[in-house]
Amino acid sequence: MLNILVTVNSNYIPPLKVMLNSLFLNNRQERFAIYLLYSNIKDEEIKDLLDFVEGKGQRLHPIAVDPKQFEDAPVFRHYTVEMYYRLAAHLYLPEEIDRILYLDPDIVVINPIKELYEMDFDGCLFIAAEHEHTTKVARPFNKLRLGTPNAKGYFNTGVLLMNLQEIRKNVDMQKIYRFIEENKLLLFLPDQDVLNALFWDKIKPVDAYRYNYDARYYELGKLLPKFKYDLDWMKKNTVFIHFCGKEKPWQEKYKGELGKFYKEYERLL
Template identity: 25%
Template sequence: MVDENYFHVCLCTDNNYAQHCAVTLCSLFENNHEHKFVIHILTNSLDKDYRIELENLAYRYNAQIFIYNVNSELLNGCQYRIKRPLSEAAYYRVLLASILPANINKVLYLDCDIVVLGNINDLFSLEIDNYPVAAVQEPVEICDDHRNQLSIPYGESYFNSGVLLINLKYWRDYDCQSALLEFSKRERHVYCHDQDALNYVFKTKWYRLPPKWNKSNTATMELIDFYHILDKREYIYDARIIHYIDEPKPWYKIYGTRYRKKYDKYLKLSGWKINSKIQVKNRIVLYKRVFISRFKGLLYSIGLLSM
C-alpha cells in the first residue's frame, strides 16, 4: 500500500554528479517543507562517502532515501554520441519501471543539473492516467534528420527529458521498457541518448507541461512556445524549476553564468563537504570546452568560420 502523502522523486547519478544531485535535492526540500518525500537514487558507481552525504541530507529534511545499484548489463549495446558522449547513467531512467517497487505508480524524475525554485504540488496533482509521461517541450527545434529518425510527425513537438512526471503503471502495462531499450540499442546517429528513446516511444502520447516546470538556463524567450500570456508571465516571474541544460554550468564558476547564485545558494545549504578530485579534473576539461565553444562563436559572427 502506497502512502499517498509521500511524493516519490528519482534522480540518476555517479561520483561526478553527486554534488549536483545534493544541490537538486536540497532545493527540492527547501521549497517544499510541507511535503514528505521518498527519494530514489539510481547509480552504479557511487562511492561510500557520497552515499553517506546524500543519505544525511535526506534525513536532515525527514525524507526517506533509497539508493539502487543498476544492473548495467541491461544497457549493453546502448548507443552514445561520438562527440561529448554521456555516461551510462543517462540511460538509467529507461529502467525505472522495473527498478522501483511495483506499488509506486507515479514518480517525478529530475536530472541532477536542476534547481527547484518553488512548490511542486501542482505538478504532482496532475492526473496523467492516460499518458506515459508529462514533460516540457524542448526549446530548440530539432532538425529534419533528427525528426525523421524519431518518426515524429511534422507539427508535433519534441520534449526535454530532464523533468519527467512518469506514469509507471502505464510503462508496466504496455512494457515500455522493452521498447525504450530496443531504440536505445538501435544503430543510429545519436543526437540525445535517452531523450531520443523516450521521444521515439512516446511521440504524440505525452502530456505537455507549461514551460515554468523546466526553464532552460540559456534559452531565449523567442525560442519558447507559450500557449497563453499567463504561461509566459509564470515562466518569467514564477518558474518552479531551473534546468542548467547548456554550458556554462553554474559549478564551473565562470563569471556571468545565468542563475549561478541559485545553484551556489543550495550548495551552501546542502552542507556538501566532499571536494571530488574527479570534479576538479572535469572542471578543467570543461573550462577548455567552453572557451573553444565561445571562440568558435566569435569566428562565426565575424564570418571567419562557416557552419
C-alpha cells in the first residue's frame, strides 16, 4: 500500500480528482491509501470523494483538521490555509505510517511513482526537487530573506516525500508556529518558505525534470535551440507535471501546451 497525502479545500476538489485519476491510471499495479487533511469541505463533498476513490478500487481517509491551527498564518493570491497542513501532517496521520508522498492538486502523474516512493531518505526528513531554472537567480535573496546562508537550494513542496518516522521525532510544531509569526511579512511562498527555512539541511534533492516538472519551464524551453527536456523525453522520464503559478490548466484562458495532459485525464474521469 502506497500512502498519498493531499490537503485541499472545496475549490480544488475538481483538479484533485484529475490528479488522482492520473495517479491511478499510471500505477495500475499499486494500491493507494489517500489521506485527505481538510477543514473547509462539506460532508456531501467528502462523500462524493469517497465514492470517487473507492470506485477506482482505492481507499480515501478523510481527516478533519482544527481550522484554528494555522488561523494566523498568512494566505494570499491563489494560496490557501490548507497548504500549511502538510507541515503538521504527522500529528494527524496514523502512527503506523512511516512514509507518505504529498502531492499538490495541480499536478498530473504520467509515469509510475514507485521509484520515488521507495527512495532511501539517507537520514533526511524530506525528499523534494528544486525548480532551479526559477530559483537560481533568487538564491542569494532567499538565503538572506530566510536566514539560511548555507542552503544549497530552494525546494518546491508540491511533491514532497515525507519521512514520518523521523519527522515525529525531530519536528517541533511550536518552532514552526513561532517562525510563521515572526516572519509573516517575509513569506512569499508561505509553507514552502517555512520548510526551506527550518529544514534546508534535512531535504534530500531529486531531479525536478523527473519528479516535479514545472509546466512553465516547458514553454520557455521550447525557445532553446537544443531543448533536452522536450515532450518525447517527458513521456519517457517525467513522473509529475506540476502546473505551478496562478495560471491553471482548468482555466479557460490557459494556453500552455502541457495543459493537454490535464485535459486528457479530466476526460477519462
